Amino acid sequence: MAAPDPQQAADPAAVKRHPALFRAIRKRQNPRLRRTDITVTDDAAVKRAVKAASLGNAMEWFDFGIYSYLAVTIGHVFFPSGNDTTQLLSSFATFAVAFLVRPLGGMFFGPMGDKVGRKKVLALTMILMAVGTFAIGLIPSHDTIGVWAAVLLIFFRMLQGFSTGGEYGGASTFIAEYAPDKRRGFFGSFLEFGTLAGYVGAAGLVTALYALLNDAQMEAWGWRIPFLVAGPLGLVGLYLRLKLDETPAFQKLEGGTAHASEAADGVEATAKGDLAKIFRQYWPTLILCICLVGAYNITDYMLLSYMPTYLSDELGYSETHGLLILLAVMVFLMAIISQVGKLSDRFGRKPLLMAGMLGFLFLSLPAFLLIRIDGILPITIGMLMLGLSLVCMLGTMSAALPALFPTHVRYGSLSVGYNLSASIFGGTTPLVITALISWTGSNLMPAYYAMAAALIGVIAVACMKETAQQPLIGSPPSVETDEEAAELVQAQSPEPKF
Numbered sequence: 001m002a003a004p005d006p007q008q009a010a011d012p013a014a015v016k017r018h019p020a021l022f023r024a025i026r027k028r029q030n031p032r033l034r035r036t037d038i039t040v041t042d043d044a045a046v047k048r049a050v051k052a053a054s055l056g057n058a059m060e061w062f063d064f065g066i067y068s069y070l071a072v073t074i075g076h077v078f079f080p081s082g083n084d085t086t087q088l089l090s091s092f093a094t095f096a097v098a099f100l101v102r103p104l105g106g107m108f109f110g111p112m113g114d115k116v117g118r119k120k121v122l123a124l125t126m127i128l129m130a131v132g133t134f135a136i137g138l139i140p141s142h143d144t145i146g147v148w149a150a151v152l153l154i155f156f157r158m159l160q161g162f163s164t165g166g167e168y169g170g171a172s173t174f175i176a177e178y179a180p181d182k183r184r185g186f187f188g189s190f191l192e193f194g195t196l197a198g199y200v201g202a203a204g205l206v207t208a209l210y211a212l213l214n215d216a217q218m219e220a221w222g223w224r225i226p227f228l229v230a231g232p233l234g235l236v237g238l239y240l241r242l243k244l245d246e247t248p249a250f251q252k253l254e255g256g257t258a259h260a261s262e263a264a265d266g267v268e269a270t271a272k273g274d275l276a277k278i279f280r281q282y283w284p285t286l287i288l289c290i291c292l293v294g295a296y297n298i299t300d301y302m303l304l305s306y307m308p309t310y311l312s313d314e315l316g317y318s319e320t321h322g323l324l325i326l327l328a329v330m331v332f333l334m335a336i337i338s339q340v341g342k343l344s345d346r347f348g349r350k351p352l353l354m355a356g357m358l359g360f361l362f363l364s365l366p367a368f369l370l371i372r373i374d375g376i377l378p379i380t381i382g383m384l385m386l387g388l389s390l391v392c393m394l395g396t397m398s399a400a401l402p403a404l405f406p407t408h409v410r411y412g413s414l415s416v417g418y419n420l421s422a423s424i425f426g427g428t429t430p431l432v433i434t435a436l437i438s439w440t441g442s443n444l445m446p447a448y449y450a451m452a453a454a455l456i457g458v459i460a461v462a463c464m465k466e467t468a469q470q471p472l473i474g475s476p477p478s479v480e481t482d483e484e485a486a487e488l489v490q491a492q493s494p495e496p497k498f
Contacts, residue, residue, distance in 0.1 A: 039478045049178040050187050052240040053171040054194035056126050059230070059237040060167050061195045063133040063160060064098075065202030066226040068305035068430070069323060072313065073223045077141045078149050090150075096431045097154050098161030102419040105165020110415030111275050113170050118177070118411060122170045123241045128163035130234020132156045137227030141219075168422075169415030176402035177410075180480045182345060182469050188399030189341025195394070196334045199304050200327060202226065207323040278413045285404050288460055289417030290424075292353075292401070295457025296393045297426030299360050299450050303386050304330070306430040306446070311379070313434075314443050315372065325380055329387045333394070340395025348468045349400040352392050353461045359389025360454035368447040386450075403467035406474035425453070 067074065079090040105125075113121040135156045142149040171191055179187040205226050213222040278286070304326070311322030344352045363385045370382030405413040429449075436445040471477045 054190045056237040058194035058198040061198030065199040069206040098157040099423045101161040102165040105162040106415035106419035109166025110412035113411035125163045125166040126238045132159035133230035137224040165419045172398045185344035185399040186341040189395040191398040192394040210320045286417045290421040291460035293421035294425040295453045298453035301429040333391045337395045344396040352396040356392030357457035364447040364450040
């Protein structure tokens, strides 16, 4: 938090009597930047950090994606035979269980990331996710061990959720603190490129299995293959993350080599990672974060996780049919997401986020009406309408959210806010939509649910401050070249008087 302006706090008459004194106080509290205060980024180091964070994120969401796309099969394998809807609800309830423990993971890993560093915690979350996913692939079926199959599934889903609680906040913080201020949106978009890549890898593998194996083979052993693949993939992500250096902003907190402005020294000198402080001092920003993430997560999970199940279970298409269309849409989004990040650097985070929210508010109903029409073309157009709205948020959110909080509590605050919202709204999305369709009998419930979430998102975006091309709170300005640093210093020099 910035120091209060002494001119605002003091008696106006005193300010008028002693103008020179109050000018001196303001200068002392807000000194001009020196050249050594400004961080000049190393382009190679930034790209390594982005690659490792994004690839690790892709591994995490590959692990989560395969569960979503195998929901129907998992329901048959792990839960007693009977009503198909009950089995599907049981499967999605187990999907949601992972999100219930995500806030606990965020509260555990977030402050830890502010204490011991971003890099170490991101490596730990990678290990836990890989172990949890690999273990699911080894669990015997319900026919073999009865109710213990579901118990073990829930346990390892909770381990997955706990590890994911420290993933997004850490990965987005890691990239944001490495990237130069003017290109934070562009580099941040690669984190969500990794998310889409994880989903594409999961959808591609599951689609191939459905195409090559019959239902009996899928339920007997085919569903295990994607989970077992996650083990070695996790080791690759772990290797890349362990090779990285800590972020310049965190090095500053630890008294390392990174420089920061004197103006930030007084408030960002230690990394306490105090969870109570986060709730006590930053609760208004936490609420804003929860609303933004809630709207984003509901629409994200509706399209990227739930849609194949919607097409197969509610509209009667084969599993392969829905996955192939979603796969094509996600590949298209991957092709344009970095351009969306660039647009957010140029025009601001708020216009792009608002475009995405308004897209879901006004296009969800027409999109689902198209999706209900029999034929590949109307389904694809409907999903593209939703996808283009979503990519406005995907390409922008990973740069917008870390900028809400100061450096010394960024990892912790973002992890807590993001995962509370993901727990309440994101992971429950497939379960809630399936239950609403069951209760109401309307296949348009996903559209109404997305529209309600988008309305909250519109209000949240209207309330947030623009952060594009500005330094992160509590961090020094970050530029790409020495020339930019010199220009920043020169811009503060007073104009000569003649």
